[in-house]
Amino acid sequence: MNDFFCETQNLAMGYGKAPLAEAIALGVRRGQILTLIGPNGAGKSTLLKTLAGQLAPLGGTVLLGGQDLAAYTGTARAQRLALMLPHTRRTELTTCFEFAAAGRIPYTGRLGILSEADKQAVRDALALVGASHLADRDFNCISDGQRQRILLARAICQQPEILLLDEPTSFLDIKGKIELLTILQKLAHQQHLAVIVSLHELDMAQKIADAVVCVSPQGVSGVLTAKEAFAPENIQALYDLSREQYEALFGPPKPPKPKFEHYVRSGQKLLRCGYTTGTCAALGAAGAARLLLTGTPPETVALRTPKGIVVEVAPLFCRKTDAGAECAIEKDGGDDVDVTTGLPVIASVALLPDTTDIRISGGKGVGRVTKPGLDQPVGEAAINHVPRQMIAEALKREAENACYTGGFAVTLSIKGGEEVAKRTFNPHIGVEGGLSVLGTSGIVEPMSQQAILDTIQLEMNQAALRAKAAPGPRRLILAPGNYGLDYLHGTYPEFAVLPVVKTSNFIGDTLDMAAAAGFEEVLLVGHVGKLVKLAGGIMNTHSHTADCRTELFCTHAALCGAPREVCASLMDAATTDACLEILDAAGLREPVLKSLLSAIQLHLDRRAAGAFRVGAILFSNQNGPLGQTEAAAQLLQHWKE
Amino acid sequence: MTSQKRLAAAYLLLALLLVILFAANIFWGSVALTPGAVVSALLGRGQDALSVGIITQLRLPRAVMVVLLGAALSAAGYLLQTFFANPIAGPFVMGISSGAKLAVALVMVVFLNRGLLTNSVTLILAAFAGAMAAMAFVLAVARRVQRMSILVICGIMIGYICSAITEFVVAFAQDSNIVNLHNWSQGSFSGMTWGNVRAAALVVLPVLAAAFCLSKPMSAYQMGEAYAQSVGVNVKRFSRALVLLSSLLAACVTAFAGPISFVGIAVPHLVKQLLGSAKPLYVLPGCCLGGAAFCLLCDLIARSLFAPTELSISAVTAVFGAPVVIGLLVRRDQEGAR
Numbered sequence: 013m014n015d016f017f018c019e020t021q022n023l024a025m026g027y028g029k030a031p032l033a034e035a036i037a038l039g040v041r042r043g044q045i046l047t048l049i050g051p052n053g054a055g056k057s058t059l060l061k062t063l064a065g066q067l068a069p070l071g072g073t074v075l076l077g078g079q080d081l082a083a084y085t086g087t088a089r090a091q092r093l094a095l096m097l098p099h100t101r102r103t104e105l106t107t108c109f110e111f112a113a114a115g116r117i118p119y120t121g122r123l124g125i126l127s128e129a130d131k132q133a134v135r136d137a138l139a140l141v142g143a144s145h146l147a148d149r150d151f152n153c154i155s156d157g158q159r160q161r162i163l164l165a166r167a168i169c170q171q172p173e174i175l176l177l178d179e180p181t182s183f184l185d186i187k188g189k190i191e192l193l194t195i196l197q198k199l200a201h202q203q204h205l206a207v208i209v210s211l212h213e214l215d216m217a218q219k220i221a222d223a224v225v226c227v228s229p230q231g232v233s234g235v236l237t238a239k240e241a242f243a244p245e246n247i248q249a250l251y252d253l254s255r256e257q258y259e260a261l262f263g264p265p266k267p268p269k270p271k272f273e274h275y276v277r278s279g280q281k282l283l284r285c286g287y288t289t290g291t292c293a294a295l296g297a298a299g300a301a302r303l304l305l306t307g308t309p310p311e312t313v314a315l316r317t318p319k320g321i322v323v324e325v326a327p328l329f330c331r332k333t334d335a336g337a338e339c340a341i342e343k344d345g346g347d348d349v350d351v352t353t354g355l356p357v358i359a360s361v362a363l364l365p366d367t368t369d370i371r372i373s374g375g376k377g378v379g380r381v382t383k384p385g386l387d388q389p390v391g392e393a394a395i396n397h398v399p400r401q402m403i404a405e406a407l408k409r410e411a412e413n414a415c416y417t418g419g420f421a422v423t424l425s426i427k428g429g430e431e432v433a434k435r436t437f438n439p440h441i442g443v444e445g446g447l448s449v450l451g452t453s454g455i456v457e458p459m460s461q462q463a464i465l466d467t468i469q470l471e472m473n474q475a476a477l478r479a480k481a482a483p484g485p486r487r488l489i490l491a492p493g494n495y496g497l498d499y500l501h502g503t504y505p506e507f508a509v510l511p512v513v514k515t516s517n518f519i520g521d522t523l524d525m526a527a528a529a530g531f532e533e534v535l536l537v538g539h540v541g542k543l544v545k546l547a548g549g550i551m552n553t554h555s556h557t558a559d560c561r562t563e564l565f566c567t568h569a570a571l572c573g574a575p576r577e578v579c580a581s582l583m584d585a586a587t588t589d590a591c592l593e594i595l596d597a598a599g600l601r602e603p604v605l606k607s608l609l610s611a612i613q614l615h616l617d618r619r620a621a622g623a624f625r626v627g628a629i630l631f632s633n634q635n636g637p638l639g640q641t642e643a644a645a646q647l648l649q650h651w652k653e
Numbered sequence: 654m655t656s657q658k659r660l661a662a663a664y665l666l667l668a669l670l671l672v673i674l675f676a677a678n679i680f681w682g683s684v685a686l687t688p689g690a691v692v693s694a695l696l697g698r699g700q701d702a703l704s705v706g707i708i709t710q711l712r713l714p715r716a717v718m719v720v721l722l723g724a725a726l727s728a729a730g731y732l733l734q735t736f737f738a739n740p741i742a743g744p745f746v747m748g749i750s751s752g753a754k755l756a757v758a759l760v761m762v763v764f765l766n767r768g769l770l771t772n773s774v775t776l777i778l779a780a781f782a783g784a785m786a787a788m789a790f791v792l793a794v795a796r797r798v799q800r801m802s803i804l805v806i807c808g809i810m811i812g813y814i815c816s817a818i819t820e821f822v823v824a825f826a827q828d829s830n831i832v833n834l835h836n837w838s839q840g841s842f843s844g845m846t847w848g849n850v851r852a853a854a855l856v857v858l859p860v861l862a863a864a865f866c867l868s869k870p871m872s873a874y875q876m877g878e879a880y881a882q883s884v885g886v887n888v889k890r891f892s893r894a895l896v897l898l899s900s901l902l903a904a905c906v907t908a909f910a911g912p913i914s915f916v917g918i919a920v921p922h923l924v925k926q927l928l929g930s931a932k933p934l935y936v937l938p939g940c941c942l943g944g945a946a947f948c949l950l951c952d953l954i955a956r957s958l959f960a961p962t963e964l965s966i967s968a969v970t971a972v973f974g975a976p977v978v979i980g981l982l983v984r985r986d987q988e989g990a991r
Contacts, residue, residue: 066882086885094883101738101877105931117873117884123934124869170884 017042017077017206018063018093018174024071025055025062031070032058036232038225040206042173043333045196047217048210049241050227051251056210059227060178063208064095076174090118094172096163096180108154108162109147112138115169137168141195157188164195174206175199181213189213193220201331218242226250237428239354272344274321276457276467286346287323288451289357290399291315293424296359298406299327299339304363305414313339315406317454318398328356336362340427345456351435352447356427361407365418370404372422377429378449383442383586384593387450387633394438394448395424402454424449442586452494464516469525475511476529482509485532487651490515490522492553496538499631507651517542520551520619527623535647536616536628540638541588543630547611551619564608565591572603589634605630605639613641660935663927667942671720674949678716679708681953683960710847718845718853719952720945722906723916725857727924727944728864729902730917731936735871736895737795740981741805743917744903748811749787750914753907754838755815755822756783761837762826773852773908780908784900787811792896839965840911842952849909856905861941864898867891868933875931913948914967915974920944922977947973 016039026032032055040046048056061067063074065081074081076093084092094115103111115137116130126134138144141161146154151162160180167175177196181189197220199205210227211217217224224241226233228250233241240246248258275282299313309331314324328340338360345353360375374380374393381388387396407420426432429447433439438448479486489512491497501508515522519536526534536543541561542553547568550558566582574582578598585591595601609630616626627644631637640648680691690704695713699705730743737747744750760779794807819838870891873881882888906913924939925931951969958964 061879064883066879086882086887088885090883090885095879097877097879097883099877099880101875101880103875103931104740105925105929110930110932111876114873114876114880114884117869117886120869122866122869124872125934 015041016075018208019075020063020072021075022072023062023069023074025058025067026070027058027067029070033227033232034071036072038232038235040174040208040223040235042206043200043204044222045200045207045209045220046223046225046235047221048208048225048227049212049214049217049250051229054227054229055232056227057178059232060095060176060208060210064093064176065089066095087118090170090172092173094167094170094175096167096175096177098178098180098182099159099163103151106151107147108143108149108151108158108165109134109138111151111162112165112169115166118170133171134165134169137165138162140168140198141165142191156183157185157191160184160188160192161195164192168199172205174208177207177209179210179212181211181216189216196220204334214242214247272323272325272346274346274455283348283457284346285321286344286348286353286456287317287325288399288454288456289343289352289426289447289449290396290402290451291317291323291454292341292343292357293359293395293399293449294402294406294454295323295325296327296339296341296357296424297361297403297420297422298410299330299341300337300359300361301407301410301420302414303330303332303337303339304361305410305416309339313341315402315454318402319453319455321455323454333360336360336421343426348456351432352426352429355429355432355447357449358425358427359403360423360425362421363416363418364421367419368417369419370407370422371419372400372403372424374446374449375423375425377426377433377446378424379429379433379438379443379446381442382444384590386442386587386589393424394443394446394450396448396450396452398452398454399449452498465518465521468513468515468518468522471513472522472525472529475513476531478511479531486530487511487533488513488526488531488535490519490526490534490536490538492516492519492538492542495633496542499539500537503631503637504648510651517552517554517557519543519546519553523551523616523619523626527620532624533647533650534620534624534626535644535651536626538628538630539588540592540630540632540635543612543628544588544608546615546628547608549615549618551615561588562591564611565595565604568607568611569595569598569600569604571607572600574598574600574604589632592632592635592638609639609641613643616641616643659929663929663939664942666927667924667939667946670946671942671949674946674953675716675720678719678949678953679712681957682707682712683956714847714850715842715845715952716949718850718909719842719948721850721853721857722842722910722913723920723945723948724861724941725853725902725944726906726913726916726948727920727940728861728937729899729906731921731933731940732864732871732895732899732902733917734921735875735933736892736899737804738875739804740922741918741978742808743915744784744899744906745812745912745914745917746805746978747787747791747808748815749784749791749808749900749903750907750912751812751815751819752787752790753780753783753904754912755819756780756786757908758819758822758838762822765826773849776908777852777856777905780904781901783815784904784907787815788896788900837911840913840967841955841963842910842948842966843956843963845909853905853909856901860898860901860905861937863894864902865937867894867898868937871895871933875933910966912967913970915970915978916944916947916951918981919970919974919977920947922981923947 019039020036023036024031024034050056062069113126113134116126117124120126120130138147141164143161143165146158180192193216196207200207218238221238224236224238226241244258272287274285276285294315295313299310303309312324312326314322316322325341328342330339338358340356340358343352343355343357372395374395379394381390381392381394384390388394403422426447430445433447475488487510489510491500492515544561544564545553547564548560550560562583562585566579569582570579581594582591585594592601595604612628616628620626625643627641627647629640629644680688684707686704691708693699694705694708733742734740756779757776760775790811791808795804798804870886873884873886878888920943921940924943925936928935928939951966955964955966955969
């Protein structure tokens with residue numbers, strides 16, 4: 013379900029019979045400013061009139077508060093929706109107060125006589141737009157800017173939940189434009205109105221838009237983010253501008269300056285790092301908490317990631333809400349552009365003064381765990397434990413700085429996460445309805461294949477140097493990722509002196525490099541989810557290359573005499589941890605793991621081709637150590653001596 | 654600005670004017686009567702049958718009729734001005750009075766030629782049909798042109814065409830009726846009977862009440878059609894009602910007194926200036942009071958200036974009304990007509 017206050021469903025609009033635009037699907041939430049941009053005559057005003065019920069749709073429906081707009085009576089509609097059109101009719105002998113008071117028409121009785129409450133509402137509206145001093149002036153004798161304010165006050169007098177404005181800034185000077193748009197922002201973000209406004213000034217539209225819809229002669233776009241809508245290509249296409257015309261107006265395109273500058277060297281190339289969704293969440297929580305505790309929204313927020321690198325960024329926005337405050341941080345994947353890059357991660361924080369708890373929950377765009385075996389239990393929001401710790405730490409630091417002793421409630425949401433998650437593996441692994449908030453180091457290192465292989469080679473060379481310097485046989489530890497390293501250091505602290513190389517998914521390539529570097533004894537430590545693939549001879553464990561995890565579990569279980577039902581449920585399991593649970597239940601864990609480990613040993617030896625002795629240790633986050641291959645057992649014993 | 658005090662003072666002034674002029678119309682006439690005779694006739698103690706007759710059968714019904722029709726005329730003007738968003742719209746300049754006049758003339762001639770008598774109901778119906786026909790034409794023009802001056806010129810042209818046809822019809826009428834018809838077509842309050850008064854009151858008073866009930870949507874409509882719609886006014890139904898009511902009022906006046914010029918423009922304008930407000934809720938009652946007083950004054954002048962010869966009422970209203978229209982046009986032009 014979306015929470016649009018006003019939305020269209022397959023709307024067709026226009027005058028007469030031929031529709032001007034069809035299949036319009038847009039929506040606006042309360043508290044949000046939706047701007048309409050596009051060339052003259054493309055249909056912005058027609059769209060607004062259709063949304064306001066002035067023009068009957070040629071097809072489809074407009075929903076206001078979940079109800080068909082056509083089903084509203086005129087008065088009921090006017091109490092929820094106000095339309096501000098440019099005023100053309102000449103008035104006479106009408107004071108600004110009387111003019112604004114016309115907005116009370118949906119509320120007054122048969123003769124339209126204002127009650128004291130009505131008058132107060134008019135005074136409040138005038139005060140809100142900063143025009144109280146104009147109340148007794150004749151509407152004809154004020155400036156254009158003042159007139160627009162009175163028009164706005166009249167619309168506010170309707171006490172609408174949604175406000176539609178048709179080019180309210182035309183004919184205003186720059187100060188007038190800014191003042192008017194500031195009032196709109198106040199209405200949307202403080203009074204929680206939904207605002208739809210058509211604008212010609214792209215620079216201003218860009219500043220105030222929470223969402224954008226482009227109206228062009230070709231049709232009406234869906235709801236875009238400001239970033240998508242104001243991309244040079246889109247603006248050029250929308251207004252039919254040549255590149256020269258565009259650049260004459262907005263200057264030549266500048267490469268966008270990354271907010272976060274940290275690079276990894278990869279061969280001769282520098283790759284920019286990004287930060288994870290978990291880091292975004294923790295930064296957002298810190299920003300929102302600071303706004304709540306100090307009253308001022310922070311310019312930038314910073315934190316030290318588990319990797320030790322400090323990330324400091326400016327929030328997309330940081331503002332108070334009814335319940336607390338919310339702060340949005342844009343996900344930046346660095347040079348590793350993935351689907352989540354550019355999405356705003358929004359942390360809504362409320363103070364819990366009576367407890368010291370920090371409660372973290374998932375909102376819109378954050379997935380929910382539906383299958384066992386993941387980092388979080390079934391039913392929880394897909395926010396992994398490391399980001400949870402990061403959020404808690406960030407909040408504790410904000411609390412300490414502000415001498416606040418209570419707790420916090422944090423709700424994370426990712427704008428557009430629901431849509432984007434469909435393009436990830438989340439639905440397959442049992443995370444439904446959104447993205448996962450994850451990251452163990454807090455930092456995203458760029459992951460182009462050659463860059464990674466280069467990096468591995470580099471690490472391998474360094475490891476070879478270290479091994480050469482040490483006496484005895486040349487020993488090497490390989491781990492696919494951070495999980496493996498953490499496990500290794502936790503379980504075998506005495507091996508900390510040995511050189512370690514992170515293989516990422518390229519286990520086969522790394523083994524080849526190790527052979528070339530002249531290593532003699534190699535121990536591979538990794539999560540069962542990765543290393544079980546080796547049992548099938550899959551030497552690149554990236555899920556793009558092959559998966560086969562459950563198939564391998566299933567085959568080996570079958571070999572060990574598992575009944576058909578167990579095999580079937582193994583095939584259906586979401587994760588390897590889930591497979592293990594099934595095996596436990598069937599009492600087959602030991603034989604199956606043994607069978608798998610010997611298959612792994614077989615494939616490792618085949619790849620090493622006698623260049624060195626190699627063994628593998630498998631573990632899982634949930635089940636701890638799972639076992640080692642034959643060679644690994646010997647190596648461990650050997651190394652410990 | 655519209656303080657309650659100013660409104661009360663303005664209404665009081667208008668009411669006072671109305672009472673004084675009403676009294677003047679009763680006391681003053683081509684037949685000189687002493688105030689004592691008039692009072693005793695009014696109180697039903699008149700000894701002289703002639704003077705009682707003059708007062709109760711001539712002056713009193715005429716004055717009451719002038720009050721009714723004056724109110725109707727200026728209210729009709731105000732409704733049309735609101736509808737067309739045009740301060741010089743009115744039943745006369747838009748040609749609506751002339752349309753009614755033509756219809757009434759046709760009916761009168763046809764009926765008289767066949768030796769039938771026309772009664773108030775037939776006249777009002779005929780006038781209404783004529784007014785609606787003219788209105789339909791004006792609306793058709795209004796849909797095509799936005800400039801108010803062109804609209805008014807069209808209205809005046811319709812007026813001329815209708816007058817020409819009326820002259821044509823009159824030429825074919827029987828001689829004895831021409832004088833009567835000629836007087837009527839110039840506009841006059843003379844010869845009103847209590848029966849006429851009753852019939853006019855039956856039309857005018859309910860229509861005025863209905864118009865007053867429309868003052869809320871009217872105030873929204875003053876700010877533009879789209880705006881009225883956006884605050885929940887059913888614009889289609891409202892404009893139909895407005896056209897119907899204003900045509901009824903204009904038709905009723907024309908049926909009894911012939912076309913009367915400029916009252917519909919001058920009075921609403923003067924009343925608005927006096928009240929310092931353009932709100933229909935205040936202006937409509939003001940128009941009724943002001944229109945009645947204005948017509949009483951004009952009728953007084955029309956019948957007493959060259960007594961015993963009566964001037965046509967339009968001749969007098971034009972003298973007072975036309976300068977107001979010219980003033981409005983000049984002011985609009987200076988402000989930059991839209």
